[in-house]
Amino acid sequence: MSDSNGVRSRNSSFQATIKSLSFTQLAFVVIAAIVSFLQKDSGFALALIYGGLISLAGTWVHAWRVHLATEAATDESGEGLGIDASELIKGSVLKFIIVVALFALGMSVIKLEPLAIVIGFVIAQMSFLFTRGYAARHKPARRG
Numbered sequence: 001m002s003d004s005n006g007v008r009s010r011n012s013s014f015q016a017t018i019k020s021l022s023f024t025q026l027a028f029v030v031i032a033a034i035v036s037f038l039q040k041d042s043g044f045a046l047a048l049i050y051g052g053l054i055s056l057a058g059t060w061v062h063a064w065r066v067h068l069a070t071e072a073a074t075d076e077s078g079e080g081l082g083i084d085a086s087e088l089i090k091g092s093v094l095k096f097i098i099v100v101a102l103f104a105l106g107m108s109v110i111k112l113e114p115l116a117i118v119i120g121f122v123i124a125q126m127s128f129l130f131t132r133g134y135a136a137r138h139k140p141a142r143r144g
Contacts, residue, residue: 014063014066014067014070018059018060020131021059021128021131022060024127025052025055025056025059025124026056028052028123028124028126028127029048029051029052029123030049032048032052032123033045033046033049033052033120043112043113043116044116045116046112046116047114047116047117048116048117048119048120048123049120050106050110050116050117050120051106051117051118051120051121051122051123051124052120052123052124053102053120054102054103054106054117054120054121054124055099055120055121055124055125056124057098057102058095058099061095062091062094062095065087065088065090065092065095066091068087068091069088103117103121
């Protein structure tokens with residue numbers, strides 16, 4: 001019997017996790033932006049949102065690479081072949097490059113407030129604590 005239903009289940013679970021993580025990141029950043037808008041000014045709030053979007057972009061890029069690595073690790077019959085660690089490392093490096101480039105763009109070209117960008121980024125990253133990051137939503141089956 002093929003494990004294609006198990007692969008589909010893992011993919012839908014992964015997609016649900018990414019949707020939940022993205023929603024939580026956006027919610028945290030919007031709440032923080034509203035508070036900063038009321039306490040400081042619109043420029044600070046805008047920079048805070050930009051920082052949150054940097055985190056969100058990094059999350060999506062890394063999730064995309066994890067998804068590609070997982071798909072490549074499964075053959076047509078649904079049998080697991082093992083995930084290539086180099087694909088995961090490529091995803092992490094790509095995420096790092098994108099995050100650094102977006103920070104540089106926001107601080108030097110767009111001239112947003114650096115502290116607000118960092119605060120927005122950190123607030124969005126904190127959402128990993130509340131959504132379990134990229135972890136699967138189901139418990140693994142016990143053997144034996």
